[in-house]
Amino acid sequence: MKKFGFMAIMLFVFILAFPHNGQAAAGNAKIYLDDKELTLPGNAKVENVNGNIMIPLRVVGENLGFDVAWEQKTRTVTIKKDSNVIKLVVNQKTADVNGKKVSMDIAPILRTDTVIVPLRFVSEQMGLTVNWDNNKKIVYLYTQDNQSGNGNPGTGAGNGDDATSGTGSAQVNGISFSDNRLMIATTGQAKVNAFKMTGPDRIVVDIQNANFSDTFSSNAPLDQNSMGSLDISGYPDVSKVRYSLYSNNPSTVRVVLDLTRAKNYKLTNENGLYIIDLNTEDSSQPSKPPAGGKGKKIVVIDAGHGGKDPGTTGITGKREKDFTLSMALKVQKLLKQDPNIDVVLTRSNDTFVELSERAKIANDLKADVFVSIHANSAGSSAATGTETYYQRDASKALANTMHKYLVQATGLPDRGVRYGNFHVIRETKMPAVLLEVGYLSNKNDEAALFSDSFQQRVAQGIANGIKDYLGVK
Ligand SMILES: [Zn+2]
Incomplete structure (x- = not known):
């Protein structure tokens, strides 16, 4: 180990407080608001938490002219502008937006002196267009007035316009994997079909009459060919989640769970949130003991x-x-x-x-x-x-x-x-x-x-x- 000093103590505090938050691969990412780079003060950082891009709320809120207030006792952030009031509580997936409950894919996380929130939440609730350039590690935010301004510099940008004008009537808004469950968030009328394939073992989920939404790439990586993947670590049965626009006619999004061995699963649908749950009784063969x-x-x-x-x-x-x-x-x-x-x-x-x-x-x-x-x-x-x-x-x-x-x-x-x-x-x-x-x-x-x-x-x-x-x- 390196110095067991300040850093170790900080790590200790965060690991202890947030044991399930994957790695932060987006550590030095930048944020541009209407093509102007935002200065990230102190420990404020963009993070990739289990495939969700999370951004520091205060710096973004303040640059948009919101009042940002933090209440330590209830661990609540309140951001206000005109008649808009958004309240978020650390580690709670439900936010209050103008008195209405809005659920988030991932709860706000408290970092040293800032709270980070999913990029997708920012786009939806603060009225921004967002793009995440996974190659350059840059978050692009556009206020409504400016989004047609200088064009989209992000490489992952621009998919949306052409793609969503296709035949797909449903939208795939996000994909994430946690607690041994694959979650696919959709809106609209999707037809979902899941099945197992072997050699290698995998579970395939086809979402028919669907396409990736404009904001999908803010939630999970998506390249110019409408393909992307999530690296999965910490789950012995799953090596990767891949997804792509599999077919144009009919427009079909395919998501593939690459497995290390055959697994049973349970597919459920809660208002367009499709869950492929691998936490299910396994009738398949026990994993072979390679040692011992x-x-x-x-x-x-x-x-x-x-x-x-x-x-x-x-x-x-x-x-x-x-x-x-x-x-x-x-x-x-x-x-x-x-x-x-x-x-x-x-x-x-x-x-x-x-x-x-x-x-x-x-x-x-x-x-x-x-x-x-x-x-x-x-x-x-x-x-x-x-x-x-x-x-x-x-x-x-x-x-x-x-x-x-x-x-x-x-x-x-x-x-x-x-x-x-x-x-x-x-x-x-x-x-x-x-x-x-x-x-x-x-x-x-x-x-x-x-x-x-x-x-x-x-x-x-x-x-x-x-x-x-x-x-x-
Ligand atoms: Zn060491």
Whole structure:
């Protein structure tokens, strides 16, 4: 891990408060209002939350001449202009627009000093035309007076006009995936037909007499060929959601759920919101156990960082990702010798693996333990020693056992077993620990961590700790 300082604390706060909010891939996106770039103050940022583009409400509201007020006690944002009053409450999907209840695809989220709301809500309730350019990561907002002004600079723009003049009488307004459910929001008279296909396994949903709405691209990516996809992480059965204008005659939008195995589903329709629910009893075959056969224990070893993410950099420039990989390979070699253990690495070379993917690997395998290996860093070069982190109560016993072996093996100062809200030990479902073997910001620790004999000794300590915890000898 890098500095366990301010950033870590901020991450901690947000991860804790909003555990289901996917990754924010749109981090440095810009917002243009009538072709003028808006200055995003402080921590205000555009975010992509599970495929929904979310924008900071205050900066947009104020630039449109709305009064924006925040009430901390009720966590309510009120924006007012003339006789228009919109009230939004953090984490609530229902907004109040001029006294009327309006539901949102995704609830407003409180960030450091701003509230972010779905772009689609802004377009519908504040009377803006919106475009999201997913390639350039730019949100374009147009007030009604200006939307024909300088033309649409966004690459995803312009689909709407031609497309909606087609034969489709229904509109697909948005697609999202959460809680193992695909949701397709439509208006108008759509004819929806869902079916399974194999080789590879997938669920296909055809929405006939339909086209993508003008605002669809503000909600999910859509390219100039009226195609797009959502990357899905954290759901073992689903790898991707793809969608396209499949046919022009009759105009048909096709949505495909790419699966990792055959799944049953339930299709429901609530006033045009079509839900393909995968949380259904599975009569299909259980997923094959790829590891852990014959009562073997499955151990997942996670080498922190990798590829484009070097982790922290040591006092003489050594990289955390190299240390963690070397350690993971050594632990793997040792555990492989045990006939009662199957060992799986989240990465076995210098590649980048998403945190969610690391947890998914262990969860899919139904692993017995998960051990993530890291090296630490601090602002002061004096910091030295070994820490073991757990996040869930179910991981405490593993943490205590691992720490005992780890400290003995490193011979570095014992900085204790600690609580840490790190993704990989939070999102895994089995006992999981994150080891901070030593401090790369400390000269002595760094030298030790990159010595082969130290690594070998610590790898043995980690392997012994795992075996002790699992009760395999
Ligand atoms: Zn690290």
